[in-house]
Amino acid sequence: MNVPDDLKYTREHEWVKVDGNTATVGITDWAQGELGDIVFVELPDIGAEVAQMETFGTIEAVKAVSELYAPISGKVLEINAALDDDPMVINRDPYGDGWMIKVELSDPGQLEQLLDAGGYKEIIG
Secondary structure: OOOOOOOEEOOOOEEEEEEOOEEEEEEOHHHHHHHOOEEEEEOOOOOOEEOOOOEEEEEEEOOOEEEEEOOOOEEEEEEOOHHHHOOOHHHHOOOOOOOOEEEEEOOHHHHHHOEOHHHHHHHHO
16 A cells, blocks of 8 residues: 655545645545546636635545545645546556645645644554
């Protein structure tokens, strides 16, 4: 199970990577494995505001539909449009090309409320 040390995680299996004031968000390797083949992702519009631990979209797999939760609050700067044509890139590369949204952080202190890699590994066992 791949759990990169340089990311922060939610208990709902999202990850966030911060670079300056921009946070990139996706779902974890464990989550994509549980979902199975991903067939559709619904993401917010660019410019939309997301709030920490509120839903920002949905992810649909052959087995289930799940809500996506924002690890941090802020304004959506970019969405991964490539997921429209090939949502299974999330299965292949959840921490790389399978990212979902990029958000301008409104409160960097919220990162302290997230799990580090060790804490996330404990949750997924």
